[in-house]
Amino acid sequence: MSPARDTIATTDPTTDRVGFFGGLAFWSQRHPWSALLLWILAVAVIAVGARSAGSVYRNDFTLPGTTPRPPPTVEAARLRAGGR
Numbered sequence: 001m002s003p004a005r006d007t008i009a010t011t012d013p014t015t016d017r018v019g020f021f022g023g024l025a026f027w028s029q030r031h032p033w034s035a036l037l038l039w040i041l042a043v044a045v046i047a048v049g050a051r052s053a054g055s056v057y058r059n060d061f062t063l064p065g066t067t068p069r070p071p072p073t074v075e076a077a078r079l080r081a082g083g084r
Contacts, residue, residue, distance in 0.1 A: 028035040062068060
């Protein structure tokens with residue numbers, strides 16, 4: 001048989017949290033709209049930071065002191081192997 005609905009809980013929800021993340025989960029549950037706005041703000045800050053940092057990626061595979069050659073084609077590889 002289940003307990004009556006008007007009984008008081010024996011544990012305090014504020015003492016069940018464990019560490020930083022437990023407290024964060026408790027706060028997020030108590031303030032859902034604030035937590036959502038903080039997530040949106042965090043994503044916006046990361047996006048703006050990434051855009052302002054720019055892109056330093058370059059697809060450059062050259063070595064100093066060498067001349068670039070085109071890659072061998074499949075046909076050239078077949079001819080070298082003596083295949084048809």
